[in-house]
Amino acid sequence: MSDAAAWAVTAANRFREVERMTENPTTKLLAKGLTALAESVTLLAPE
Helix, strand or coil, X not given: CCHHHHHHXXXXXXXXXXXXXXXXXXXXXXXXXXXXXXXXXXXXXXX
16 A cells, blocks of 8 residues: 555545534535545555
């Protein structure tokens, strides 16, 4: 796993946690989008 992929996995997990814990709909939506972005980086940088 590349450094970018490792970072993206960690970031996605943190964004998911924020999405679960926040009550603010704007923050929830932002965290959801950032999770999707981090997952895309993971897919693009597998090695």
